[in-house]
Amino acid sequence: MSKPEPLEQWVVEYQAAGQAWVAAKLAADQLDEGQNNLLAALMNNLERASSEKLSEEKLKRLARGTEDFVTYTRRMCEARAEMLSKRVRYDALD
Numbered sequence: 058m059s060k061p062e063p064l065e066q067w068v069v070e071y072q073a074a075g076q077a078w079v080a081a082k083l084a085a086d087q088l089d090e091g092q093n094n095l096l097a098a099l100m101n102n103l104e105r106a107s108s109e110k111l112s113e114e115k116l117k118r119l120a121r122g123t124e125d126f127v128t129y130t131r132r133m134c135e136a137r138a139e140m141l142s143k144r145v146r147y148d149a150l151d
Contacts (some may be wrong), residue, residue, distance in 0.1 A: 067150070074147040081140035088133040095129055096120055 099120035104111060111119070120126055 071150045074150050078143035078147045081143040085136040085140040088136050099123055
């Protein structure tokens with residue numbers, strides 16, 4: 058089997074880097090799009106668990122302070138960083 062030509066090798070690397078960037082972007086976008094859904098679910102849980110009527114703003118503040126939301130925020134930031142890293146690799150090949 059012969060060694061690939063430099064241009065062929067570049068095309069393979071460029072395509073692989075592009076696909077990696079797309080996959081990382083998908084993961085970051087899914088987390089970003091799910092933020093309001095998670096926040097609403099957390100707010101609903103807090104409202105059901107409370108014996109008093111809580112304002113929308115207070116529910117939002119309490120929900121954003123939960124461990125679930127903090128973990129979600131960290132995962133979203135990590136996914137964005139991964140996506141940007143893949144984008145830099147893709148752009149470097151351009």
